[in-house]
Amino acid sequence: MNRSTISLAGAVAALAVLTGAAVVTGGGDDHDTAPVASxxxxxxxxSNLLCPAPSGSEFAKTTYTSFTPQGASGGAGGSGSAQLVPATPKGKALKPLTAAGKPATSTTDKPDAPALIGTADGPLAPGWTVQQTTVVDTGDGRGMLGTSCAAPDSEFWFAGASTGADRQDYLHLVNPDDTPAVVDVELYGKDGLLKASTGDGITVAGKTAVPVLLSTLVADKVQDLTVHVVARSGRVGAAVQAVDKKLGSDWLPPAAEPATSLVLPGIPADASDVRLVVYAAGSDDADLTLQLATPTGLITPAGHETMHVKSGMTSSADLKDLTKGEAGSLLIGSSKVHAAVPVVAGVIVTRGKGSKQEMAFVPAVPEVGARSTVADNRTKGSTLSLVAVGKDASVKITSSAGSTGGSPVLKTISVKAGTTVAVPPPLPESGKGTFAVTVETVSGGPVYASRTLAVPLDGVPMFTIQPMSDDHGMVAVPVARPDLGILNH
Structure with a gap:
């Protein structure tokens, strides 16, 4: 999923107007002798970000935290803005972000709080992130729901949704553009594609949001589902809100695109149950290997060394208390017995016991890459989980100033290949309130990461997990050189 950026074609066209032509590849003229710059x-x-409507509960309180890393603009000057406005004709815009390096927060306790459409430009655009955190302290949907507001795109995968008797899962679609978007929704269970009565051609009008209760699309009560969202026209933001009668509620983040090897980082040490959901996206069945990256190295889960998933179908495996007291990350690979097949995957994580249980989700995620940021960290309860694959890695962690002031703090840590390092982020100096954490890959890797935010309430281990991936705050722009000679042709 790509963060919206300025059109590169437009940039090249502008250069062409200024210089007569922008030569980005070799031609058949004397100019061919000049080297082509990288x-x-x-x-x-x-940058554009979309936040779904937080909760319809009268007992919900939602915090929005907006943040852009300091120095993310690469030293570019000028002023910028970062604003979130309601995806509805009514409602007020949230407190804007006015400077990089310090979070801006807003709160609401309204049960009809709308979805939000966000835009950042200038020096506040690179790396801009918004965290939406909701606590429902009682009643239906009791739990902590967290999501990093997502960039609009044309395709999303979700592994771990459900239309089961104990679940109410809503797919939230947000259209940031003026023109309507038309969206198709496909649900895949253990026997393949479920026939949806109204999942094809859902229209989302411009600058609006549409919630879709998954159980209204199909008659089947299916515990484990994979959801595929495709915008046949336009683009949308998509998120699944999962509400369980026994296990609380949370947002199900989009999973990484289908691949033959996947990493699911940051399964908590005290997970009481871990349920893996996998969908085979290829034309052949998938034969997979499972490994757990622990703090000391890779192990193979007893009884779950391999997993077979039929083509076009969703399979699940109950890995129970997989981590056994040590934080870990699940690595999914392809068996060498057959050709590798791309899959989509996610896990449902449960903490607590009896009536004091809470759930969250860990999807397969893209790597951190150059830089990734997550906002709304607290002085207590935040944990970063980092896993290196292939090579040892060095990672720089920067905790921003707090929302009420203070100074940022930097820390560099090493992550050995095949291990998971779970650490609380360093706290801002002399600062209070929430803060943001930025992770940068210094060397080695690749590195995969997630952030767990745990805020216990009345004996319930409320928590939420946000995956971290490259913010795509930097883009490659072809270097052009003037070629006035083209005007003679």
Whole structure:
């Protein structure tokens, strides 16, 4: 999923107007003797983020935290803005972000709080992130729901949704553009594609949001589902809100695109149950290997060394208390017995016991890459989980100033290949309130990461897990050179 950026085609066209032509590849003229310069990496000039409507509960309180890393603009000057506005004709815009390096927060306790459409430009666009955290302290949907507001796209995968008797899962669709978007929703269970009565051609009008209760699309009561969302026209933001009668509620983040090897980082040490949901996206069955990256190395879960998933179908495996007191990350690979097949995967994590249980989700995620940021960290309850695959890695962690002031703090840690390091982020100096954490890959890797936010309430281990991946705050822009000679042709 790509963060919206300024059109590169437009940039090249502008250069062409100024110089007569922008030559980005060799032609058949004397100019061919000049070396072709490599693409320059420049900060994005515009970012879009979409936040789903938080909760319809009268007992919900939602905090929005907006943040752009300091220095993410690469030293570019000028002023910028970062604003979230309601995806409805009514409602007020949230408190804007006015400067990089310090979070801006807003709260609401309204049960009809709308979805939000966000835009950041100028020096506030690169790396801009928004965290939406909701606590429902009683009643239906009791739990902590967290999500990093997502960039609009045309395709999403969700592994771990459900239309079971104990679940109410809503797919939230948000359209940031003026023109309507048309969206198809496919649900895959253990026997393949479920026939949806109204899942094809869902229209989302411009600048609006549409919630879709998954159980209204199909008659089947299915515990484990994979949801595939495709915008046949336009683009949308998509998120699944899962509400369980026994296990609380949370947002199910989009999973990484289908791949033959996947990493699911940050399964908590005290997980009482871990349920893996996998969908085989290829034309052949998938034969998979499972490994757990622990703090000391890779192990194979007893009884779950391999997993077979039929083509076009969703399979699940109850891994129970997989981590057994040590934080870990699940690595999914392809068996060498057959050709590798791309899959989509996610796990449902449960903490607590009896009536004091709470759930969250860990999807397969893309790597951290150059830089990734997660907002709304607290002085207590935040844990970063980092796993290196292939090579040892060095990672720089930066905790921003707090929302009420203070100074940022930097820390560099090493992550051995095949291990998971779970650490609380360093606290801002002399600062209070929430803060943001930025993770940068210094060397080695690749590195995969997630953030767990745990805020116990009345004996319930409320928590939420946000995956962290490359913020795509820098883009490659072809280096052009003037070629006035083209005007003679």
């Amino acid at each position: 693409a320059a990496r420049l900060p994005v000039q515009r």
